[in-house]
Amino acid sequence: MxxxxxxxxxxxxxxxxxxxxxxxxxxxxxxxxxxxxxxxxxxxxxxxxxxxxxxxxxxxxxxxxxxxxxxxxxxTSADVKQIATKRLNEIKQKQRELQSLHDDLSNLVSACRGDNRPDCPIIDYLA
Amino acid sequence: MxxxxxxxxxxxxxxxxxxxxxxxxxxxxxxxxxxxxxxxxxxxxxxxxxxxxxxxxxxxxxxxxxxxxxxxxxxTSADVKQIATKRLNEIKQKQRELQSLHDDLSNLVSACRGDNRPDCPIIDYLA
DNA sequence: CATAGGGTTTCCACCAACTGGAAGGTCAAG
DNA sequence: CTTGACCTTCCAGTTGGTGGAAACCCTATG
Missing domain, CATH: 1.10.1660.10 (Multidrug-efflux Transporter Regulator; Chain: A; Domain 2)
Incomplete structure (x- = not known):
């Protein structure tokens, strides 16, 4: 092949x-x-x-x-499980981070009117 | 400074x-x-x-x-909101992917005895 | 038999967003 | 005057590939 x-x-x-x-x-x-x-x-x-x-x-x-x-x-399946568990914990950690990011950014986006005026809670938050 | x-x-x-x-x-x-x-x-x-x-x-x-x-x-706050919304959608997408990964890997890890024998559902799944 | 097209090889460069480290110049304190 | 803490530039490495160039190979067709 x-x-x-x-x-x-x-x-x-x-x-x-x-x-x-x-x-x-x-x-x-x-x-x-x-x-x-x-x-x-x-x-x-x-x-x-x-x-x-x-x-x-x-x-x-x-x-x-x-x-x-x-x-x-x-x-040993213990060796395999250990690697998989490590990865699973990384995934869980990432999920927690993303959840927190999501919640914060979601709130900001909801609070932003998105019109043609300059005042913006997103900018305010970052500044 | x-x-x-x-x-x-x-x-x-x-x-x-x-x-x-x-x-x-x-x-x-x-x-x-x-x-x-x-x-x-x-x-x-x-x-x-x-x-x-x-x-x-x-x-x-x-x-x-x-x-x-x-x-x-x-x-305009619309410009800001557009960028933030794009990012928020990326976060949501990543969350969906991670959730799916988490569920699958979690199931496999749970099903693995993690003892000193070689049979392992994680390896079986990957093979 | 020549040639055209595909497939294959190696090698080098690039992506994001830094980080580490080397070689050397600067500055303030003792 | 020297020591140590700064600062500078530049080059290389990180992760996991991907894109592309130049060149070789293989097969089919005219």
């Missing part, structure tokens, strides 16, 4: 597949005579795994760890 | 104040004989304004626009 086949199979852009190879996250199986990267089902599965992990917001380094655990049959 | 005084007054790192000057967001009032940036109350107020806007997640470019409106006495 060439890189574009792999990228389609994994639902990732070609550039991204190449990038993952560059950073040593998912290496190609090998190279053709012409120097083309070749991919087999094993690598496709890893690429899909990484795509899903990235969709959860795991960093490249975390994906590397998760991928390591995925491939290690003597992993 | 030297840059470190300004940075304290605006509650921003020195590096950031210098960066804002570099990108033309908040220029220093001038330079001393030795070439030191000087800041007056006007610039401090702008720096504080930008810090607050950044805390809301407005981009540098949006801060530039807001700062322009802040300084323009014939602004």
């Amino acid at each position: 060439n890189i574009s086949q792999a990228s389609k199979a994994a639902a990732l852009p070609v550039k991204t597949v190449r990038y993952y190879a560059d950073v040593g996250l998912v290496a190609a199986q090998g190279r053709s005579d012409a120097g083309y990267r070749t991919y087999s089902d094993t690598e496709i599965r890893k690429l899909i795994f990484v795509r899903r992990a990235r969709e959860f917001g795991f960093s490249i380094e975390e994906c590397r760890e998760l991928l390591g655990l995925y491939q290690k049959d003597d992993r | 030297n840059i470190s005084q300004a940075s304290k007054a605006a509650a921003l790192p020195v590096k950031t104040v210098r960066y804002y000057a570099d990108v033309g967001l908040v220029a220093a009032q001038g330079r001393s004989d030795a070439g030191y940036r000087t800041y007056s109350d006007t610039e401090i107020r702008k720096l504080i304004f930008v810090r607050r806007a950044r805390e809301f997640g407005f981009s540098i470019e949006e801060c530039r626009e807001l700062l322009g409106l802040y300084q323009k006495d014939d602004r």
Whole structure:
């Protein structure tokens, strides 16, 4: 399989597949005579795994760890859970921040008449 | 006022104040004989304004626009409200995404025993 | 067999919004 | 006069890619 086949199979852009190879996250199986990267089902599965992990917001380094655990049959679910819990806590933290931002900005936007006069509670708040 | 005084007054790192000057967001009032940036109350107020806007997640470019409106006495509150509404919608969108991520990951983490055995619903989901 | 089109390679640059650090000039105190 | 705390510029690195150029490769068609 060439890189574009792999990228389609994994639902990732070609550039991204190449990038993952560059950073040593998912290496190609090998190279053709012409120097083309070749991919087999094993690598496709890893690429899909990484795509899903990235969709959860795991960093490249975390994906590397998760991928390591995925491939290690003597992993412990505790190790996996620990990484996932960390990410979950980050998400919760971000949610709290966004909620607070949302509430404040929402109040300001509601209080702003949005007409052609200059007085504006949003500007007042920022100043 | 030297840059470190300004940075304290605006509650921003020195590096950031210098960066804002570099990108033309908040220029220093001038330079001393030795070439030191000087800041007056006007610039401090702008720096504080930008810090607050950044805390809301407005981009540098949006801060530039807001700062322009802040300084323009014939602004319309409609212009301000439009920028703020755009940002508010981005926040809402991000909240929806995070909520979905949270729910999914939370379910997986709950379902994972986190013991020393290898079977793990998180890995299963990603694979 | 030449050539046109696609696919592939490497490498370099860019995005946002800083941050860290090096090398060197400045200033005030002791 | 020296020491230490400032300040300056400039370059590099961060995250996770993306865009593009120059050049090589492969296949199909005329």
